[in-house]
Amino acid sequence: MVPKVLVTDPLDPxxxxxLRSEGVQVDYRPGITHEELKTVVGNYDALIVxxxxxxxxxxxxxxxxxxxxxxxxxVGLDNIDLEAAGEAGIEVFNTPEASTEAVAELTVGLIIxxxxxxPRADKALKExxxxxxxxxxxxxxxxxxxxxxxxxxxxxxxxxCHALGMRIIAYRRTRPPGxxxxxARTGARMASNAEEVLKESDIIxxxxxxxxxxxHMIGRREIFMMKDGAILINTSRGGVVxxxxxxxxxxxxxxxxxxxxxxxRRGHAPHRGPDGRGPESGLGAGGQEAPRILQxxxxxxxRGDRPPLAFLTHFSTAALASLAESPIMSSPxxxxxxxxxxxxxxxxxxxxxxGASWTLEPTSLEAA
Numbered sequence: 001m002v003p004k005v006l007v008t009d010p011l012d013p014x015x016x017x018x019l020r021s022e023g024v025q026v027d028y029r030p031g032i033t034h035e036e037l038k039t040v041v042g043n044y045d046a047l048i049v050x051x052x053x054x055x056x057x058x059x060x061x062x063x064x065x066x067x068x069x070x071x072x073x074x075v076g077l078d079n080i081d082l083e084a085a086g087e088a089g090i091e092v093f094n095t096p097e098a099s100t101e102a103v104a105e106l107t108v109g110l111i112i113x114x115x116x117x118x119p120r121a122d123k124a125l126k127e128x129x130x131x132x133x134x135x136x137x138x139x140x141x142x143x144x145x146x147x148x149x150x151x152x153x154x155x156x157x158x159x160x161c162h163a164l165g166m167r168i169i170a171y172r173r174t175r176p177p178g179x180x181x182x183x184a185r186t187g188a189r190m191a192s193n194a195e196e197v198l199k200e201s202d203i204i205x206x207x208x209x210x211x212x213x214x215x216h217m218i219g220r221r222e223i224f225m226m227k228d229g230a231i232l233i234n235t236s237r238g239g240v241v242x243x244x245x246x247x248x249x250x251x252x253x254x255x256x257x258x259x260x261x262x263x264x265r266r267g268h269a270p271h272r273g274p275d276g277r278g279p280e281s282g283l284g285a286g287g288q289e290a291p292r293i294l295q296x297x298x299x300x301x302x303r304g305d306r307p308p309l310a311f312l313t314h315f316s317t318a319a320l321a322s323l324a325e326s327p328i329m330s331s332p333x334x335x336x337x338x339x340x341x342x343x344x345x346x347x348x349x350x351x352x353x354x355g356a357s358w359t360l361e362p363t364s365l366e367a368a
Contacts, residue, residue, distance in 0.1 A: 004043065008032050009050035011073055038062045050074055057084040064088050075099055076237060078210045096152060104156035107205055107235050111161070114231050115140055115203075141165035146201025148194050148217075149208035149236065150179075157205060158186035171197045198225040203233065210237035220245040 003024050007016065010030045019026050027044070029036075034054060041047070041063040047070045049055060055070055060081060070080060072094040085092050113119055116137040124131035145161050147154045150170040158168045168188035175190070183190060191197045194217075198204060204226065208214045218232070219242040226232070234241050 003045045005046045005048060006041065006044040007048045008037060008053040009048075009073070011048065011050070034059070042066055045069070046071065048073055049079070051076065051079055053079065055080040055085075057081050060084045060088050060090065063090070069093065071095070073098070076209060078237065100152045100156055103153050103207075103235055104160060107153075107157050107207075107233055108160050110233050110235070111140065111145075111203055111205070111231065114233075115143075143167070143202040144169060144200055146191075146197035146204040147171070147188075148197055148204065148206050150182075150188075150190075151207060153235075154205075154207040155182050155186065157207070158182075158188050162186045162188070169197055169200055194222075195225060198222055199227075201230065202227065203231040205233040206236050206240055208236050208240055210239045214240050216240070216242040216245075218242065218246075220248070223249045 005019060005024055005026050007026060007028045008030065011028075016026050016028060032040075032053075034056070037053070038059055039062075041059055042065065044063070045066060045068050047053075047055065047063075047067065049070065050073050060067070061084070067088075067090055069091045070085060070093070072080060072092070075094055075096050075098070077092065077094055080092055082092060117135040121131060121135050124135070140161070142165060144167045145158075147158060147168065147170040150158070150172040154170060154172075158170065162168055162185075168186055169191050170183075170188045171191040171194050179190075182188070191200075206218065208217070217240050218234075223232075223245055232241075232246075
């Protein structure tokens, strides 16, 4: 039987044609509603989703019997009910390398923008003020960058910032094989706990998935461990930072700058205080001026120019290979996709032949 795949969010058309060229029937329905998805999901062997589609318990129950795989075209899995998928025997895949370079570059861009006061300078000039004297930036060379979540993205950020002359201190809960080579290449030092990173760093960047364990991992206690004037960058999920605690710190003048992901509650305005002012208003404790406070709010920008072809290539080589009746089980496509930040995406049946290239596999749910 020909495998049927439902794509529920916008994806690169070239990748969809790749699946079709391998004999997979692909129905492309970006924008499908939750109710519509529950109605039709039982007709498909696999789903490809991005962040918009919520694969809830109801959707998984409606797909029981035929649905065998769900591929998240991206990194985060918080829009998929993993427990329900596991109970239903449905494999869940993500594409962890797909956004590595884009998110790392975004992170470094935010670091530079905040260190040089670029957002504040832009805002002042548009308001008709020449704020040259009050906008004193500082050099990154010699500053300490703390990375919490030293996976693919964190390691790539370390590589770039090491080239800028920064000192790197990193934390992750485990020490996977090959980590010593990464530490040597980036000049990074592995901290024994996250508190060590918070206390020693001039800039802290977060690269962790949103799980019950990481939700609000940066709260009042953690914020007040940080140096005065520290920069906090969050290009992972908004929920890993307690917005209330962050707001209090910003308006108190405890920290100069903060650059974050989209707010935790998508579609809501940035957090405001009781007076309706946001942290960018420059009001500190007691209504006093705190001119160095700034919060950068932005939508989710950590993507490449187009959704990488790796999204769908990975799905066709890994997720569809899990379909018991798929002809891909015995085809040359049953190898792995490897990704190298410098070489692009490479298809191979022998991933080891690419040396240091990474291998895309069914996702690990381990946090940081």
